[in-house]
Amino acid sequence: MQSKTQxxxxxxxxxATLSNIPITDKETVxxxxxxxxxxxxxxxxxxxxxxxxxxxxxxxxxxxxxRSDEVQKERMFSQEEALRNARRTHNGYFMVDQVxxx
Amino acid sequence: MLNKLTLVETxxxxxxxxFSHKELYLAIEKQIQESNKTFNIYLSLDKQALQKAGKLLxxxxxxxxxxxxxxxxxxxxxxxxxxxxxxxxMSPYESTVTKKLMQSGGVVxxxxxxxxxxxxxxxxTSDFGRTLNPRNIKYLPGGSSGGSSAxxxxxxxxxxxxxxxxxxxxxxxxxxxVVGLKPTYGRVSRFGVVSMASSxxxxxxxxxxxEDVSILFEQIAGHDxxxxxxxxxxxxxxxxxxxQGVKGMRIGICYTDHPDLIDKKVTKQILEAGxxxxxxxxxxxxxxVTEKLEKGKILKHDFSIGVYTVxxxxxxxxxxxxxxxxxxxxxREYFGVEAKRRIMxxxxxxxxxxxxxxxIKAQQVRNLxxxxxxxxxxxxxxxxxxxxxxxxxxxxxxxxxxxxxELEDMLLEPTSISGLPGISVPCYKDEQTNLYLxxxxxxxxxxxxxxxxxxxxxxxxxxxxxxxIYV
Numbered sequence: 376m377q378s379k380t381q382x383x384x385x386x387x388x389x390x391a392t393l394s395n396i397p398i399t400d401k402e403t404v405x406x407x408x409x410x411x412x413x414x415x416x417x418x419x420x421x422x423x424x425x426x427x428x429x430x431x432x433x434x435x436x437x438x439x440x441x442r443s444d445e446v447q448k449e450r451m452f453s454q455e456e457a458l459r460n461a462r463r464t465h466n467g468y469f470m471v472d473q474v475x476x477x
Numbered sequence: 478m479l480n481k482l483t484l485v486e487t488x489x490x491x492x493x494x495x496f497s498h499k500e501l502y503l504a505i506e507k508q509i510q511e512s513n514k515t516f517n518i519y520l521s522l523d524k525q526a527l528q529k530a531g532k533l534l535x536x537x538x539x540x541x542x543x544x545x546x547x548x549x550x551x552x553x554x555x556x557x558x559x560x561x562x563x564x565x566x567m568s569p570y571e572s573t574v575t576k577k578l579m580q581s582g583g584v585v586x587x588x589x590x591x592x593x594x595x596x597x598x599x600x601x602t603s604d605f606g607r608t609l610n611p612r613n614i615k616y617l618p619g620g621s622s623g624g625s626s627a628x629x630x631x632x633x634x635x636x637x638x639x640x641x642x643x644x645x646x647x648x649x650x651x652x653x654x655v656v657g658l659k660p661t662y663g664r665v666s667r668f669g670v671v672s673m674a675s676s677x678x679x680x681x682x683x684x685x686x687x688e689d690v691s692i693l694f695e696q697i698a699g700h701d702x703x704x705x706x707x708x709x710x711x712x713x714x715x716x717x718x719x720x721q722g723v724k725g726m727r728i729g730i731c732y733t734d735h736p737d738l739i740d741k742k743v744t745k746q747i748l749e750a751g752x753x754x755x756x757x758x759x760x761x762x763x764x765x766v767t768e769k770l771e772k773g774k775i776l777k778h779d780f781s782i783g784v785y786t787v788x789x790x791x792x793x794x795x796x797x798x799x800x801x802x803x804x805x806x807x808x809r810e811y812f813g814v815e816a817k818r819r820i821m822x823x824x825x826x827x828x829x830x831x832x833x834x835x836x837i838k839a840q841q842v843r844n845l846x847x848x849x850x851x852x853x854x855x856x857x858x859x860x861x862x863x864x865x866x867x868x869x870x871x872x873x874x875x876x877x878x879x880x881x882x883e884l885e886d887m888l889l890e891p892t893s894i895s896g897l898p899g900i901s902v903p904c905y906k907d908e909q910t911n912l913y914l915x916x917x918x919x920x921x922x923x924x925x926x927x928x929x930x931x932x933x934x935x936x937x938x939x940x941x942x943x944x945x946i947y948v
């Protein structure tokens with residue numbers, strides 16, 4: 376059996392950054408414990424011999440389903456509809472926080 | 478009283494003008510007014526519902542009120558997936574399922590509570606408060622389609638829809654003593670359903686009887702150009718074959734010999750069901766459990782917990798990346814603790830250095846389950862098992878337990894990760910607690926008609942369906 380994965384607070388902080396999830400120091404410690412526990416259940420999979428099995432990502436067997444490259448006007452949003460749920464807009468645009476340095 | 482009628486009876490009687498839409502909607506609205514505050518089932522309600530229904534008498538669904546889980550996008554009611562992130566969100570487009578329901582003459586009377594983002598099996602992780610089980614308010618309704626199942630149990634609608642990724646229709650149906658049908662993956666379009674685990678998400682009906690869910694199934698199933706995972710397969714006319722019974726069918730009983738289940742009431746009920754099917758001409762055998770792939774045996778369900786945990790979290794981390802609070806919704810600070818857990822764990826299982834150990838390994842074991850079921854369905858028409866190991870859990874049971882859902886749904890996960898269809902029907906009621914047990918009947922891919930035949934026969938020949946007296 377493969378070794379147990381110990382999820383440390385550093386790993387939790389790293390994945391919080393990767394997934395853009397804001398968490399407190401206390402949450403970090405708790406999540407590290409929880410993830411270690413959950414992965415113990417998952418580590419159980421190491422008992423299964425999969426040396427001759429391919430991974431599957433889907434079950435229907437459908438592949439590369441295409442539609443014709445045509446504009447479907449009835450599905451288009453007006454600018455008003457597209458902006459309706461945004462909290463911040465400016466002159467018909469979505470507003471975002473600045474991400475590049477000034 | 479009119480709110481207690483089944484879908485079948487309601488359509489028949491309203492078309493025969495035995496009562497009006499006004500009388501029906503008044504009965505349902507009265508029930509909602511009396512109990513929604515206690516049960517916390519509806520997150521939003523359509524005040525124009527009756528007005529819409531009046532014009533729909535000559536349609537297949539005749540203007541009956543349908544409760545819809547709050548992860549289906551609707552243009553006229555808010556869609557929140559029970560998360561603060563989407564509070565107040567008004568979708569600019571309609572989901573295929575609700576569109577089809579409306580085209581068939583159904584009226585979306587309201588949107589029902591659920592585990593936030595469908596992450597859970599209790600409806601306790603909703604950001605808008607938990608739903609109580611109408612059969613006994615000290616207990617959970619199950620989830621994630623807990624609101625839709627509770628709406629049926631409380632007679633607050635005539636029919637309902639939910640969605641299942643691994644148990645989210647059948648488990649709450651079982652706990653609330655109602656009928657839940659999870660179609661084959663790809664049978665019902667996911668277009669306009671808030672994405673959770675895209676490779677297993679399956680919308681489906683929840684109702685009072687097997688015939689009720691069969692009617693809705695026919696209306697919502699079928700290929701959709703807007704969802705590339707729906708094959709162009711003909712939808713079986715399940716309401717026409719529903720009374721054909723189980724004569725000649727080969728039925729396998731699964732998981733009853735598992736150490737955790739061996740002494741349980743539900744196990745006894747499943748074995749009794751086997752005898753009933755035998756009496757009606759089916760060939761019934763016990764499918765032995767195995768730890769390795771073996772012909773004629775079923776792979777033990779324990780591994781599927783790990784597979785589902787990894788696959789679901791991984792797909793969640795990708796699907797929930799879109800909620801950035803820019804185009805709609807609030808920012809990522811508004812995610813609840815369960816969503817944060819799942820997004821982060823999924824990010825971890827897909828991250829460099831861990832993806833092979835977790836994600837790829839899980840998808841390999843998933844393939845073993847697929848191969849196992851392909852082989853099993855060569856020898857069986859149906860597989861039956863308990864829907865959940867036991868009765869509804871008490872309020873609070875899910876709190877602080879990140880694996881709550883996985884353990885409650887462990888009997889459903891092997892078939893869910895394989896995309897198989899299943900139906901849960903009530904198979905016992907405890908007179909003391911008024912809580913129910915459920916039987917899960919699974920058919921091979923695209924053969925929903927067979928499980929419906931068996932479920933209908935069982936429902937007709939046993940006393941467990943609480944709406945029998947109204948039929």
